[in-house]
Amino acid sequence: MDKSQKHKCEACGKDIEQEVLIKNLNVCPYCGHHEYIGCRRRLDITVDEGSFKEMDSDMRSVDFLKFRDLKKYSQRLEEAREKTGLSEAIITGEAGIEGYGVAIGVMDFGFMGGSMGSVVGEKIKNLCNRSIKNDIPLIIFSSSGGARMQEGIISLMQMAKTVSSVGRVMACNIPYISVITNPTTGGVSASFSTIADIIIAEPGALFCFAGPRVVRQTMKKDIPDDFGLAERNLANGQVDMIVSRSDMKETLARLIRLLRG
Amino acid sequence: MDKSQKHKCEACGKDIEQEVLIKNLNVCPYCGHHEYIGCRRRLDITVDEGSFKEMDSDMRSVDFLKFRDLKKYSQRLEEAREKTGLSEAIITGEAGIEGYGVAIGVMDFGFMGGSMGSVVGEKIKNLCNRSIKNDIPLIIFSSSGGARMQEGIISLMQMAKTVSSVGRVMACNIPYISVITNPTTGGVSASFSTIADIIIAEPGALFCFAGPRVVRQTMKKDIPDDFGLAERNLANGQVDMIVSRSDMKETLARLIRLLRG
Amino acid sequence: MDLKKIEKVSKIYLKELISSFAKIDKLKKLRFFSGIHFKDALSQFNKRIEKYSRATRESNKVWNKVELSRSGERPQCRDYIKGIFEDFTELSGDRLTGDDSSIVAGLGRIGGRTVAVVGHNKGRNTNERIKHNFGMGIPQGYRKSCRIMKLADKFGFPVITFIDTPGAYAGLEAEDNGQSAAISGSIRLMFELNVPVISVLIGEGGSGGALALAVGDEVAMLENSTYSVISPEACSAILWKDSTGKKLAARALRITSKDLLKLGAIERVIHEPIGGAQKDPGRMIKIVKKYINDALGRLGKYQPEQLRLKRAEKFENIGFFTYG
Amino acid sequence: MDLKKIEKVSKIYLKELISSFAKIDKLKKLRFFSGIHFKDALSQFNKRIEKYSRATRESNKVWNKVELSRSGERPQCRDYIKGIFEDFTELSGDRLTGDDSSIVAGLGRIGGRTVAVVGHNKGRNTNERIKHNFGMGIPQGYRKSCRIMKLADKFGFPVITFIDTPGAYAGLEAEDNGQSAAISGSIRLMFELNVPVISVLIGEGGSGGALALAVGDEVAMLENSTYSVISPEACSAILWKDSTGKKLAARALRITSKDLLKLGAIERVIHEPIGGAQKDPGRMIKIVKKYINDALGRLGKYQPEQLRLKRAEKFENIGFFTYG
Ligand SMILES: [Zn+2]
Numbered sequence A, B: 001m002d003k004s005q006k007h008k009c010e011a012c013g014k015d016i017e018q019e020v021l022i023k024n025l026n027v028c029p030y031c032g033h034h035e036y037i038g039c040r041r042r043l044d045i046t047v048d049e050g051s052f053k054e055m056d057s058d059m060r061s062v063d064f065l066k067f068r069d070l071k072k073y074s075q076r077l078e079e080a081r082e083k084t085g086l087s088e089a090i091i092t093g094e095a096g097i098e099g100y101g102v103a104i105g106v107m108d109f110g111f112m113g114g115s116m117g118s119v120v121g122e123k124i125k126n127l128c129n130r131s132i133k134n135d136i137p138l139i140i141f142s143s144s145g146g147a148r149m150q151e152g153i154i155s156l157m158q159m160a161k162t163v164s165s166v167g168r169v170m171a172c173n174i175p176y177i178s179v180i181t182n183p184t185t186g187g188v189s190a191s192f193s194t195i196a197d198i199i200i201a202e203p204g205a206l207f208c209f210a211g212p213r214v215v216r217q218t219m220k221k222d223i224p225d226d227f228g229l230a231e232r233n234l235a236n237g238q239v240d241m242i243v244s245r246s247d248m249k250e251t252l253a254r255l256i257r258l259l260r261g
Numbered sequence C, D: 001m002d003l004k005k006i007e008k009v010s011k012i013y014l015k016e017l018i019s020s021f022a023k024i025d026k027l028k029k030l031r032f033f034s035g036i037h038f039k040d041a042l043s044q045f046n047k048r049i050e051k052y053s054r055a056t057r058e059s060n061k062v063w064n065k066v067e068l069s070r071s072g073e074r075p076q077c078r079d080y081i082k083g084i085f086e087d088f089t090e091l092s093g094d095r096l097t098g099d100d101s102s103i104v105a106g107l108g109r110i111g112g113r114t115v116a117v118v119g120h121n122k123g124r125n126t127n128e129r130i131k132h133n134f135g136m137g138i139p140q141g142y143r144k145s146c147r148i149m150k151l152a153d154k155f156g157f158p159v160i161t162f163i164d165t166p167g168a169y170a171g172l173e174a175e176d177n178g179q180s181a182a183i184s185g186s187i188r189l190m191f192e193l194n195v196p197v198i199s200v201l202i203g204e205g206g207s208g209g210a211l212a213l214a215v216g217d218e219v220a221m222l223e224n225s226t227y228s229v230i231s232p233e234a235c236s237a238i239l240w241k242d243s244t245g246k247k248l249a250a251r252a253l254r255i256t257s258k259d260l261l262k263l264g265a266i267e268r269v270i271h272e273p274i275g276g277a278q279k280d281p282g283r284m285i286k287i288v289k290k291y292i293n294d295a296l297g298r299l300g301k302y303q304p305e306q307l308r309l310k311r312a313e314k315f316e317n318i319g320f321f322t323y324g
């Protein structure tokens, strides 16, 4: 990557030097727009250096329905793996945040729109079990278009599965913090991401069940510009706080300190 | 009372023969308007004949603050007793409803606007204790303008007191049914009457925290005609059902049968 | 080439066929093209037609089920309630901000015991459908359902749910009132219930709005009901970039009762009278009543703790994946 | 007659005095009227003036407290939070339909332990006051408070509440969203908490909106705070049929910290710096901090079950009545 390369902000359109953008955690220095970052980058800026120990890194989706739309599911998976260098739409593991041990999961919208299929569900379940086993807080960064259609009803069931799993963590009085990043919708917004002790959203993140296009279609009229945005969700009582990327790590550490009594 | 005497319906203005009105449980046969009825009458039409055994019939309010506005509290109490023949704004006891034993309380708006002071609070507490002791469902018909100002802060505390008492009944998994009759507002609507397993309202009953006059004043604009009415509360999710006076007994019996498993 | 078969192929496949046919045509014109290769290509092409026409045939069959599952003629939630439970008493409101008429909730009796009943009701004629918002739940509905389920839990009443919804309502107000949290909250609550939970899909089981009421110890589907992560129409619009793929999507998603039973996503298929529930609603209702009675018997032998544990285990074990 | 004294008598009493003076005047004119009787009447009349002027004097004093308790100069909830708790982190929203900025809620640390903090915040200048809706809570606020208290209960954090409100907001939307149930729900929840609950009235304690946050194991009032079942203004309008009775109402209602302590409605009066909290906010906050720390110590020795039982007993024992 050429560090002097210019990058156009998606929100304000201003040119940002690549170096500045990266230093600024991919947040536009002019308008504060929080850009997409992949899950590896997210981990880098969130957990203590070198502390992340990945779980289930070799878990793979299978095309058990032989689902084929314009492409085969297996082909879409292959392409997503190649494009992102990830094995699935979530990466999970143990890590430290300012020294506190946590069970952390980070979704990646870049992998098939962060869609939740069997692997995302199972990885979250295993992460929850780890959280319970080691009595460490659970943190999940969500970023997803919803359930993975290519796994049919089984992807819908991951909603129930993940809710049950994080529910078990919460029943043990282990803190669970859900972080909403852009976008979090559908089957993910309507499952594990919305039943946490604390729900944090990144500024400007889209966070809704039905997306703006669908809602516009249903309503047959215009919807507000801030539809589904984190800020509107704050006013609507759906999130505890909006925390900018630069404050996220400190905030998580403080919340863990508080919730651990 | 002259049975052939005419009575003008407060709602539709039509003349109703006294005899018809009484047969119709003081519900206007033309428009269905549910008129005020006193607590003795309410008991008569609600519980099995002769089954009511009153509790705390000799409990009396005392003017412990020496409260005097344009009249002395003690004088207001005296007048209310004379006017209604009641000792206080609630009558409590045990009774049968279609054979089911219940602990029942009925408020009377005629007694100082059904206001809740120490006696109302204490009677409800004792009623709750009876409900728990005898393991019989609790039913309270509310009708009140709120807390009794003449007992100052102590009347506010009756809100906490009654909530605690009915809360204990509910914690024993004994059914508690609250019946809202016209009007139920202020300290009564914001305490024991709204935390029941089932909340029933009579048609047209005013049921709100702040009354329409106060709300109009605060808002400095007109408010809907159906402000605070039972029907609006049904749409707003605050009551389980609206039950006309003629169906009340049967409904209570059915609910007890259902809630008793 | 069997043109008759081509006629039976779905439009979307046709595009592909035409493009590969164009390729064969080109091949024919190539100088170095040998007859044998051409024959191979043509046979492959014919196989493709065969495959596509089979897929189309199957898609049409599945689509019939979709239409049947959505049919207004089928018995609806209120019909089952009326036919199955005595003393049914509807309870309204979430005690928070509203009541949702697309979801019915209340208490009733079956086999001499009280149960809580919650279900989507679509409504039959236009007026009814509008009144019930076509069975599309809003947060107030899921929260009402939660309230009644909590009541049931407190008093130890089993919970029966009937699912029949195109999905949760996709409206601005619904979103502003926390549609996501309402659905996840309902799912979560159902895992916490200490009483038997029986869920019956009676018509259309649409996405999260259906799942919100379907976290049962036993989840049963009527033979001709469907249950899907997304409506075939929406799935087609996204994946096939074209609404004409809806029938293919319906097939690909595996949304029939038979498919779901095979996949282990449900416990049971309830057979319908010949031709479907709408042919003999009375009998259909009796069959469902018997199923519920039987299921209550089966689940009655478990302790609350066991029920919760088995329910969690069941759903947490759903998923297909591999390692490496 | 002491006219100077009459001047000091509240308007409402004056009406009565004038009418009885008119009577005396009549008596004077009566033929059979003896001087002795007249002197009796006059002395009674003078006694009445004495009584009324004392009542007026007291009313004025109480009214000063009312005004002081409402003064924007006094430290407010956010000031106490800032001065008392480390790591305070505000949490928003009821996770249902909204957030109420008139009620602040969050987690913080005091004495090395985490507590949940909930309180009304009125705001100081006009902008702030409008933003905080003058400290008048709406259902979303009480429900947010409940959510945070449940969180505290789950994790075993004591709950600290600061009360400073004219009362719950009397608006159409608030009523439509279930103001009554929100308040009763908050009261009920506070009885169910398994953790120590400390409530501090820091300014105005208005009616049900105040009580909703004031179901504490210890309820303390700052010396110059008030706590009342109804605002003196509203009470006057209802009982005196006249707004000029507000000072008399303030006295009659017994709303000062001293009165409430005597009546057994609160546990403790926290003394303020001379002249009131506003004279030395920093010291006031320190005093409250010490009180909270001490109270946490006192309550820390009870088991959850004991706390609940004692809390219920305390409130259920409040009331004055007799038999026969
Ligand atoms: Zn920008």
Ligand SMILES: [Zn+2]
Pocket (backbone or CB within 6 Å): B009, B010, B011, B012, B013, B014, B028, B029, B030, B031, B032, B033
């Ligand atoms: Zn009439």
